Amino acid sequence: MEDCLFCKFAKEHNAKVYDDDLFYIIKDINPQAPLHYLAIPKHHFKYLTEMTSIDTENLGKIFAKISEMSINVLHLDGGYRLVINQGDNAGQTMPHLHIHILGGKEMGWSPA
Ligand code: AMP
Ligand code: ZN
Secondary structure (H helix, E strand, O other), X not given: XXXXXXXXXXXXXXXXXXXXXXXXXXXXXXXXXXXXEEEEEOOOOOOHHHOOXXXXXXXXXXXXXXXXXXXXXXXXXXXXXXXXXXXXXXXXXXXXXXXXXXXXXXXXXXXX
């Protein structure tokens, strides 16, 4: 999609942590934990409610791949948190669905 940063990154980003046909992973520019990645599907959509059946299938594959890479590639020993912000109340700022992957420390639980 034109003017979407995450669609542009799919084509060109000089520091991808991981990249395949379905999605890529980059480090968040404003990390909220010692390790903060974004897993970004290559197909543009903003909300989970917009997903096609292929998007749904791919999201399952993306979760499986994240878990497979969690230790060896992402160094998330000790556990991690996945977050998908949806809409204004959740503070979604990027109009292209992405999964936050947070870790590297013991985290609290206070989204308020
Ligand atoms: P959200 O608020 O859930 O939509 O998350 C958007 C995330 O994208 C935020 O955590 C931002 O720090 C991150 N972000 C914005 N621009 C960039 C960028 N150029 N490179 C990496 N992460 C970015
Ligand atoms: Zn996009």
